[in-house]
Amino acid sequence: MSGEDDSKLEVSEEQIKEAEVCKETANKYFKEQNFDEAVKWYSKAIELNPNVAVYYANRSFANLRQEAFGYALSDASKAILLDKSYVKGYYRRAAAHMSLGKFKLALRDFETVTKARPNDSDAKKKFLECTKIVRKLAFEKAIAVDKKNVADTIDLAGMAIEDDYFGPKLVDDKVTLDFMKKLMDCYKNQGKLHRKYAYKILLDVEQLFMKQPSMVEVHIPDDKKFTICGDIHGQFYDLMNIFTLNGLPSPDNPYLFNGDFVDRGSFSVECIFTLFGFKLLYPDHFFMSRGNHESVTMNQMYGFEGEVKSKYTEQMAHLFTEVYNWLPLCHCLNNRVLVMHGGLFSRDGVKLDELREIERNKQPPEDGLMCELLWSDPQPQDGRAPSKRGVGVQFGPDVTHRFLKDNGLDYVVRSHEVKADGYEVAHDGKCITVFSAPNYCDTMGNKGAFIILNGKDMKPNFTTYEAVVSTKS
Template identity: 90%
Template structure:
């Protein structure tokens, strides 16, 4: 008997049969895009028979669809451990590495697949595509030098407004309420803002964000209303529905949008210019936190970079990257509520002053406070655990309670996760998730939600809503060819 066989668990014929039935049920759920249910059934199959590589590989694929890239990576590796000749295990692990931006490791697995299946055209295509990505990144790194900012290369004066342009126009280079109303109407009709005005907005909003600290303190008067929105993900028509339900932003109706404004949805350009426009119009009453999707790797993969290039230019895509680097990382409301996109930290004792002092003008790192603010997730059990995403950390109710006590806070609000009702209250009411993109990616069937509170009691009140109709442009329409490697 080989060493590998000795490590196999003993499984009865009945257990093996039941495991196969669970796998079949899981496959059915997967086809119906019920990924949570699929994971549960694959897990049951694994519990009954932990020796089958297919079960781990299939669960890995379900985790990929849930964006639980860390779990997907772990399961793909387990599939390979069960059967080193199981090609699909390498496929799944490569996809997980790609999703985490670890392209060299993905290339190694794609190479293994092509060697095992030299006549497999799909495997060869994915190997070549991944090779191109790795070479491109290596080339960009090799030629990278300390050049001046993209913003300094923009020649606004050299951009003429054509005579036949009938879209929204800035009033003396300033964003006005009329401009914002015209812009939203233009976007509803699938119109386009002139590139000169688009660049102007980006240059002005970058200056504004550069002046802000990494943690912004917000004062909400006792009787004043304040609204917190979660992920929008390029779902412009749902953003318009939020304003329809809750009123347009104004000094009397302030908003905080908590990251992930773009990617996935194919109206990301429309979303981000609407949000940036309101930031310029009401700089002291409209706030934006950075999400994990306001980054180069995410934008390259999940559609935003491709959308900007299709609707404007590559130079503008680079400028967006520069602007996103200056987005604040979190906001503190009335010294009582901390709002961040992801979550809490891998160590105790973090104080708000540390968050204020984070040097944020960069791409999100793979660990540390900045990373965790953008990537972490709560978990129901006590303590901490490795992140299901492969980045950040999972934190339990005890971690939340200690952090709140250390910083004299009431609760935290975060986003980052799809929730069936658009929101979830966890950790004894101390950790609230809000997600504002209903029927995420046109497939999830979830509601969207936003939070309204007032300065006096800071009590969160939830409004939920269904998805709004949108033009027939599918999510991920501008996604990178990288995404074809994840199927």
């Protein structure tokens, strides 16, 4: 590493001092976990003095915490450009690469860090973790040709139910309402569903999703209500609170859960089996869209894969991947409202017929319609911009209006972003975000929300709620 960049801009002593004050203010906000404000103040410091690598590395870290991986990557690279010997820059860039699933690039940066700091135990741990993932991916790629469907390898008949198992049981291999109530009670008491029933639910729900198109069309009668929930992220007790506030799913109380059911929270397994159970119980009145976290890379990075291996088996983790590949990508309600996890597209002229025909049985690609449905975000200004996440696109009000007009729709609903009130109405009321995981990651302090509409006017009504504090450890 050869030191600092020579092409620095001239900055006055006054600007240098003022920039340091902005950085300290930003640091204070960061410690309070107010990452929005932290980013604003780091940006002010950079405007005053764009020559300091630390400012970019700090802003990179704040962006990482907000899942703005694209911005985090750009800032870390700028920090390295300013000072090639600045180790934290490489550390931040490695973390951004990891978050985007670019493990080989992350490994290269972690290698730089460990060479510069051979005694840094955290850097060494991350380097080894990344090395394992790269080797595992290489191995899986090498054997992919001979790989069978995991579903075909499951031997349900060979799984015995032990005499001391007192948890919920499927009746005649079917999910019933009684089973679902017992399952939720079991989970509330930190119990566990027997692996035989867990595998059975996964195999059955995979068959159900395989029969659905990539865009599911939902009819809501004039006099019926319909509920849309956003990200749940493994927050089981908050999921239970939604059902307490709004009633259990039923033919008269249909739900759509709009992706990101797992990762981050500690009870992702409990959340996903509850949701899959209701999908099997009410296949025509309970709907689930794929989110960007229903993917291998995200599940490796943010906890779900490890949780499944801990509570069940590695084989089940692979089966989940297979099931997620068949989740529908979006839902069209009464031909008036399109609901997807992420957002709209990098080109105009996309029609609903194209969404129906997307080949979805795969891991999300890095571009194209499927990627954008899972990853894109709205922006307040017109036009399009590169995504702050490094995947997908940011789209403005004009993009939303053209898409709605082209397809005869009223508005779009999406999730994917934490909002202080649990929801946000943007783009002149035509683009609504709903996020249902309150106090996200136990740190964000946000409310959760869900949307209720009825078939007649399709007008969105919002219910907000605070996080539930579990009494269980």
